[in-house]
Amino acid sequence: MDDILRILExxxxxxxxRIAEMxxxxxxxxxxxxxxxxxxxxxxxxxxxxxxxxxxxxxVHAIIEVRVAPQREVGFDSVATRIARFPEVRSMHLVSGDxxxxxxxxxxxxxxxxxxxxxxxxxxxxxxxxxxHFILKRYKEDGSLFExxxxxxxxxxxSM
Amino acid sequence: xxxxxxxxxxxxxxxxxxxxxxxxxxxxxxRIAQRVEDIPPSGIRKFFDLIxxxxxxxxxxxxxxxxxxxxxxxEAAIDSLERGHTHYTSNYGTPELRKELSAYLERLYGARFDxxxxxxxxxxxxxxxxxxxxxxxxxxxxxxxxxxxxxAYFPVVHMAGGSLITAPTTMEDEFRLRASEVEKLIxxxxxxxxxxxxxxxxxxxxxxxxxxELSEMAARHDLLIIADEIYDRLVYSPDEPFTSFASLTGRxxxxxxxxxxxxxxxxxxxxxxxxxxxxxxxxxxxKVHQYTMMSAPTAAQxxxxxxxxxxxxxxxxxREAYDQRRRLLVEGLRRIGLPCVEPRGAFYAFPxxxxxxxxxxxxxxxxxxxxxxxxxxxxxxxxxxxxFVRCCYAAxxxxxxxALTRMGRFVEKHSQAR
Numbered sequence: 001m002d003d004i005l006r007i008l009e010x011x012x013x014x015x016x017x018r019i020a021e022m023x024x025x026x027x028x029x030x031x032x033x034x035x036x037x038x039x040x041x042x043x044x045x046x047x048x049x050x051x052x053x054x055x056x057x058x059x060v061h062a063i064i065e066v067r068v069a070p071q072r073e074v075g076f077d078s079v080a081t082r083i084a085r086f087p088e089v090r091s092m093h094l095v096s097g098d099x100x101x102x103x104x105x106x107x108x109x110x111x112x113x114x115x116x117x118x119x120x121x122x123x124x125x126x127x128x129x130x131x132x133h134f135i136l137k138r139y140k141e142d143g144s145l146f147e148x149x150x151x152x153x154x155x156x157x158x159s160m
Numbered sequence: 161x162x163x164x165x166x167x168x169x170x171x172x173x174x175x176x177x178x179x180x181x182x183x184x185x186x187x188x189x190x191r192i193a194q195r196v197e198d199i200p201p202s203g204i205r206k207f208f209d210l211i212x213x214x215x216x217x218x219x220x221x222x223x224x225x226x227x228x229x230x231x232x233x234x235e236a237a238i239d240s241l242e243r244g245h246t247h248y249t250s251n252y253g254t255p256e257l258r259k260e261l262s263a264y265l266e267r268l269y270g271a272r273f274d275x276x277x278x279x280x281x282x283x284x285x286x287x288x289x290x291x292x293x294x295x296x297x298x299x300x301x302x303x304x305x306x307x308x309x310x311x312a313y314f315p316v317v318h319m320a321g322g323s324l325i326t327a328p329t330t331m332e333d334e335f336r337l338r339a340s341e342v343e344k345l346i347x348x349x350x351x352x353x354x355x356x357x358x359x360x361x362x363x364x365x366x367x368x369x370x371x372x373e374l375s376e377m378a379a380r381h382d383l384l385i386i387a388d389e390i391y392d393r394l395v396y397s398p399d400e401p402f403t404s405f406a407s408l409t410g411r412x413x414x415x416x417x418x419x420x421x422x423x424x425x426x427x428x429x430x431x432x433x434x435x436x437x438x439x440x441x442x443x444x445x446x447k448v449h450q451y452t453m454m455s456a457p458t459a460a461q462x463x464x465x466x467x468x469x470x471x472x473x474x475x476x477x478x479r480e481a482y483d484q485r486r487r488l489l490v491e492g493l494r495r496i497g498l499p500c501v502e503p504r505g506a507f508y509a510f511p512x513x514x515x516x517x518x519x520x521x522x523x524x525x526x527x528x529x530x531x532x533x534x535x536x537x538x539x540x541x542x543x544x545x546x547x548f549v550r551c552c553y554a555a556x557x558x559x560x561x562x563a564l565t566r567m568g569r570f571v572e573k574h575s576q577a578r
Contacts, residue, residue, distance in 0.1 A: 003480065018557070021491050022484035158208045158221035158534055160311050160360075 001033050005042070008034070012046040049144055059106045061090075061135040062113050065099040066121065067128040076100060079126040088116050099131070110134065199315045203540030207524065211534055218563045220489075220551040221534035223360065225507070227426040227481075227554075229463070230474040236466030237430075237459040249458050251450040253281025253434070257461050260468045261434060268392075269407035271417075277439040280446055281456045281464075285390045285420035285433035286312065287449070292386050292416055292435060293320035293352075295444035301351040303386075306337035308510075308541030308548075310360050310388070322351070328544045331512060334501050335362040336370055339377040352384040355405070358391040361541045361550040362510040363503020365395055368403040375408050375415070384414045384441075390433070391506040393424035393475050396483045402505070406436060413438045423506070424475050425467040430460040482507050485553040489560050493551070496568035497575065507554040510538065514547050516574045524549055526574075531566035 003023050007014050016034065020027045037043040052058045068079050076094055080101060084092050091104045103121075107113040113132070122130055138146050204221075211217055252258060258275035265271045273279050282288040289312070297303070299321040305313055307326035317324040327341040337355060355374065358365045366374070378385045387405035395402040406417045420433030433456075435445055455461075467474075486503065493500045493511045500511035513523045520537035527533050538545030553560060 003484075006480070007484070014557075018488070018561075021488050022557070024487050155219075155222050155224060155226065156208065157211045157217060157219040158204055158536065159223040160204055 001037070004030060004033050005037065008043065008046075049142065051146060053138070053146070059108060060110055060113055061104065061106050061138065063133045063135065064103040064105060064117060064121065065131040065133075066101040066103055067099045067130070068101060068124075068126045069128055070100075071126060079124060082124065083121065086116070086120060088113070088120075099129075195319060195321075198318060202311065203521070204311060204536055207528070207534060207536065210525070210528060214528075214532065217528070217532045217534055218555070218559050218566070219534040220553070220555060220560075220563055221536050222552050222554060224428040225423060225426040225478065225554050226556065227478055229426050229430070230467075230471065232470060233425060233427070233463045233466050233474075237463040240459045240462035245458050245462065247458065249281075249455045249461060251446055251455055252279070253456060254458075254461050254465070257281055257465045257468075260465055261436075264468050265406060265417075265436060269404045271404070271406035271436070273406075273436045274439070278436060278442055280435045280442050280449065281461060282420075282433045282435060282449065283453055283456050284422060284431040285388065285418050286316075287431075287453060288418040288420070288433045288435040288445075289386070289388060290316050290320070291445040291448050292418065292441070293317055293322060294448050295441060296384055297322040297351055300349055302347060302349045303352045303354050304342050304345050304350060305354040305356070306335070306359070307543060308335070308361055308538060308545035309354075310356050311540055313354060313356075317354075323349075324354075325350075326542055326544075329362075329364075330544070331499070331501055331548070335359065335364040335510070336366060337374065338370070339373040342374070343377060343381075346381055346383070350381070350383060352386050353378050354386045354388065356388045356390075357405075358389075358395060358402075358505025360391065360506055361508050361536070361538065361545065361548075362501075363506045363508045364501075365397070365402065365505035367400060371403045371405060372408060375405060378414065382414070384416060387415065387417045389417055389419050391423050392419060394479055394482060394507060395505040396479070396486060397504050416441055421464050421467055425464075425471050426474075426478065427460075427463065427467065430457070430463055432456050432460045432464045482553065485555070485557060485560055488557060489551060489553040489564070492560070492564035493567075496564060496571050498567075498571060507552055509551045509553060510545075510548050511551065512548055516571060518574065520546055520549055527567065527570050531570050533563045533566050533570075 004019055007019050007022060016027055016030045020030045068076060070076050071078055080094060083089060083101065083103060088105045088107055089103055090106050093102045094100060095102050105113055105116060107116060117130055117132055121127060140146065207221060258279045258281065261279055262273050262275040265273055282291065293316055297320045301322045302325050303317050303322050304325045304327060306329045309326065314324045325345050327337060327345055329335040329337055342353060375385060385405055389404055392402055392404060404417060405415050416435060416437035418433065418435050421430065422428040435442060489509050490500050490502060493509060497515050498511040498513060500509055503509050513520065516523060520539040524535050524537040527535060536550040538548030538550060
């Protein structure tokens, strides 16, 4: 199953027929493994990684350090889930160190992000403080380089 | 277009007494040495020239990984340069690299090689092979190998003053080199048995029993085994792990194992390889190496050290990717009507093109001209390679699929025409 997942992680559009040949499994087995993985939340979604910056209309991104007070019984989870549900939040992690939640947000403008922080995030009871870092340039995201090095191998067309 | 396929192969039939005068010597002194003149033009080189300038070619004719060297390995070389490690190293290679290599060979194959005296770091496995032959062959000595074989075997043996004698192998027997076939060719001049395992061009991996038989037979006849195991990490049979000649219990003191980093770690351009074997042979090889090469490139040795220390995961990932493309290519070749034995190692498939009735060279040339797909004619690897072509699956999945579509069209067209 891991091999199927790794192929899809590389290229989500790989058809089951091809995966079957690549892994030496039957098409039915591959289809079933994919359905199971989708059902069990192992495959979360299939989508394209779009480099909007290349079109010159990139959104604004920021990383926000959030300090929160953990709550009895539920710890960080309750407030974390509340924050994570905002569509502006692209990814979010509970981290060790000086602050608790590392929140990555996206907005149309700096104004939109400051508005989100001021009116949605900082006002939550459990939130004790925030530090917002606007992203100036993105180099790599989810394993993809933005300005990729010339990775097309310069191989001789025929060699020994 | 000539139809004299044999002349253009780089591994011509057994070369006993092949000396022939090809130069005008009457008008002054000889310019090019006879032993270099003796080497026929490379069958691969010819295809290189044909491809040059053509657009939209899909090449399955390469002999190297399509991956770029993993970043942490490249970074280690950059670090080495930044620290100013720009001098010669010990002729044997850096002590750190030899120590790590010794541990690596023990971990992989349970084989012990003393880093001080039984390992030599070379400029690619190609240099290791050249040194091994130059250190052990006297003029007229014979070296036996399987046919088809790696294209460089004939020229390097010849340049070392020896003769390459080839034992035929067949598709029916999965191109395995058999001790019984080798034994028929042994003469008082036979010095060594040269075995490329896994094999370029066939992808054959010798099973343990065959490896042991060859080893015992060589010991019986007091022959040196030169095991060229450059593809050792690219073996795709989980139920039967690779049997290195280094791993055989009671390995004779006449076993020399050659390996390198090019294929396992996608490091062809770095030129680092090694030889592992008995100290007297390693020391003789070092003697040649110290005067001709001094030492392998220092930054490349730093990269190789990083590869050995932290590269296992890269090897696993690349091997899985090759394995997937291997299945794709082999299944695809069979589907379009080209019989193909299951290649268990390296990154080559060696399908039969006999259903088309063409010679290997004809097939490769017309496939290139008509469909823009480059493969290497099997005849370039020796007479037993006639009727086959070498297809490399170190190519992207999309390229393999497209190459198969084009080859399918080509095979159908030419099978119908017959």
